[in-house]
């Protein structure tokens with residue numbers, strides 16, 4: 001059965017949290033593990049809504065923590081699907097924080113989380129395609145193929161010579 005494609009907006013997920021004392025390290029900044037947890041939840045909801053199924057996290061790409069998030073600040077996590085393949089779905093997530101009294105808003109980090117849609121037996125199942133609309137969504141969609149190939153190479157699931165989009169990064173030209 002052909003699954004109907006969906007736009008990223010249909011599953012876009014925005015989560016808002018406040019940094020409480022229990023979420024912080026001894027510098028009174030939000031702990032990295034807590035941010036990763038919130039990012040995982042927001043992206044899983046977006047991927048799950050897109051797939052109309054239970055999803056499991058299969059991969060998390062490199063995450064850099066650019067700005068620390070202070071105790072009491074409000075954190076907004078914005079997750080969107082970028083592209084789906086056969087059973088897997090790539091999502092992009094951005095984390096912003098705001099100090100409410102000063103209204104200072106700052107970006108903290110972003111990352112790509114990938115998920116696999118599962119059927120009722122816990123086996124990977126086909127997922128709906130993504131129909132990008134905005135220029136940014138189209139760019140994310142097009143570049144997703146390169147990111148997927150890089151991920152699969154790093155995970156040892158694809159040979160560099162099979163990665164059409166990336167081959168030149170891994171192979172040297174044999175012609176003299």
Ligand SMILES: CC(C)(COP(=O)(O)OP(=O)(O)OC[C@H]1O[C@@H](n2cnc3c(N)ncnc32)[C@H](O)[C@@H]1OP(=O)(O)O)[C@@H](O)C(=O)NCCC(=O)NCCS
Pocket residue numbers: 055056057058059084085086087088089114116123124151152155157
């Ligand atoms: C995710 C899982 C079901 C995949 O099982 P599998 O036997 O590898 O299944 P497949 O080989 O059919 O791969 C399924 C999809 O995952 C993708 N995949 C597998 N490993 C990947 C990786 N490291 N990075 C990105 N995608 C990956 C495959 O490319 C395939 O995508 P496609 O169908 O869109 O082409 C299995 O690895 C699993 O259960 N992992 C644990 C998940 C988990 O517990 N997450 C944390 C809690 S939610």
